Amino acid sequence: MKDGELIFGLMASLDKESYSFADLRYLTAPFHMSAPSLRTNLSRMSAVNLIQSSRKGRAACYCFADKGLRIKANVMHGFTPLNWNGWDGAFWGVIFSVPNAQGEARHTIRKKLTKYRFACLSPGFWIRPLHPNEKIPDVFRNILATGFCRLIRFYHHEPFTAEQASVLWNLEEVNRGFLSGISMLDKAEPELDTLSPKQAFAAKMTVGDALVNIISNDPMLPPPYLPAGWQGETIRERFWRFDSLATGRSKPYWEKIFEEEDAL
Numbered sequence: 001m002k003d004g005e006l007i008f009g010l011m012a013s014l015d016k017e018s019y020s021f022a023d024l025r026y027l028t029a030p031f032h033m034s035a036p037s038l039r040t041n042l043s044r045m046s047a048v049n050l051i052q053s054s055r056k057g058r059a060a061c062y063c064f065a066d067k068g069l070r071i072k073a074n075v076m077h078g079f080t081p082l083n084w085n086g087w088d089g090a091f092w093g094v095i096f097s098v099p100n101a102q103g104e105a106r107h108t109i110r111k112k113l114t115k116y117r118f119a120c121l122s123p124g125f126w127i128r129p130l131h132p133n134e135k136i137p138d139v140f141r142n143i144l145a146t147g148f149c150r151l152i153r154f155y156h157h158e159p160f161t162a163e164q165a166s167v168l169w170n171l172e173e174v175n176r177g178f179l180s181g182i183s184m185l186d187k188a189e190p191e192l193d194t195l196s197p198k199q200a201f202a203a204k205m206t207v208g209d210a211l212v213n214i215i216s217n218d219p220m221l222p223p224p225y226l227p228a229g230w231q232g233e234t235i236r237e238r239f240w241r242f243d244s245l246a247t248g249r250s251k252p253y254w255e256k257i258f259e260e261e262d263a264l
Contacts (some may be wrong), residue, residue: 001209003033004041008050009209011064012072014254018054018061023257030202030253070139074115078215079236082131084222089155090130094140096149097124109143116140117219119168127168129222165225174217178231181214185238192245197253204246211239 001009010027011019019027024038042062045051050068053060064072094113098106116139118126128136130153143149166172188207192200218232226232 001031001206003028003037004045005209006031006033006205007038007041007045008068008071009205009212011051011062011068012075013205013208014257016258018056018063019257020056020059020061022059024062026257027201027254030198031205075212075216077134078218078220079239081233081236082133082220084129084131087129087131087222091154091156091160092118092128092130092136093121093152093154094118094126094149095124095152096126096143098148102148105146105148109146109149112140112143117169119219121168128219129225162225162227165221166227169219169221171219171221171225171227171230174219175227175229175231177214177217178235181211181235182231182238184210185235185242189242189245192242192249195249197250200246201250201253204243204250208239208243208246211235211242215239 006028007024010024014027016023021038021042024042025035028038042051042053045068046053046062046065048067049065050071051062052065053062055061094109096106096109098109113120113126116128116134116136118128121127130136137144137151140149140151144151184207188203192203195203215232215235220232
């Protein structure tokens with residue numbers, strides 16, 4: 001886990017309104033992050049609009065900026081199963097064509113599509129089953145404004161099969177990742193009782209980061225497209241159980257920063 005990813009994860013996991021430099025210095029101590037590295041990463045995260053700073057007296061405080069809030073929301077979306085009951089078979093499609101001289105724009109579009117669980121059906125045409133809760137027209141507003149993209153709603157002329165979905169979203173490999181994550185939790189969960197609060201906090205973040213990265217690969221497709229033995233729901237349930245146990249075990253370590261805030 002890179003230092004910037006750790007800072008983002010800490011801020012998202014504890015969900016404090018804002019964090020002073022002293023807060024973050026204390027919270028990153030179990031991970032041996034130096035003060036210069038912390039300052040450098042806070043500056044970098046501010047520069048790309050992940051976080052923003054304000055001042056409380058003489059102290060600088062940090063909270064999520066708009067981009068950081070969007071990323072946090074998308075990560076959390078992966079932990080909330082979609083209800084596909086009543087789905088009528090509609091898909092979103094994004095058609096794009098970008099001049100060769102605009103390679104960075106092409107990269108941005110593909111990155112955004114991947115992040116929101118679209119898959120490439122053919123060059124320049126990416127698709128995803130349409131679920132209204134995902135608010136795709138809103139989240140894609142910026143890339144649509146480039147003029148390189150068009151968002152369409154469509155139905156397949158011939159049935160889009162589970163086999164095609166499995167290939168397009170690489171579901172067998174994703175499921176193997178889920179099984180690996182469950183095995184990780186099988187080992188990590190019993191060990192929590194042997195850890196100090198500080199060690200449990202480190203486990204909460206390191207194991208949690210690994211699981212978040214695994215669960216984020218779930219394309220969250222309608223059930224008819226999922227292969228037999230799909231472990232998406234199981235790994236989410238196991239993650240929340242581990243996180244609850246790790247949070248309780250580690251609370252004596254991190255609740256200090258909330259107590260100091262209440263005293264202000």
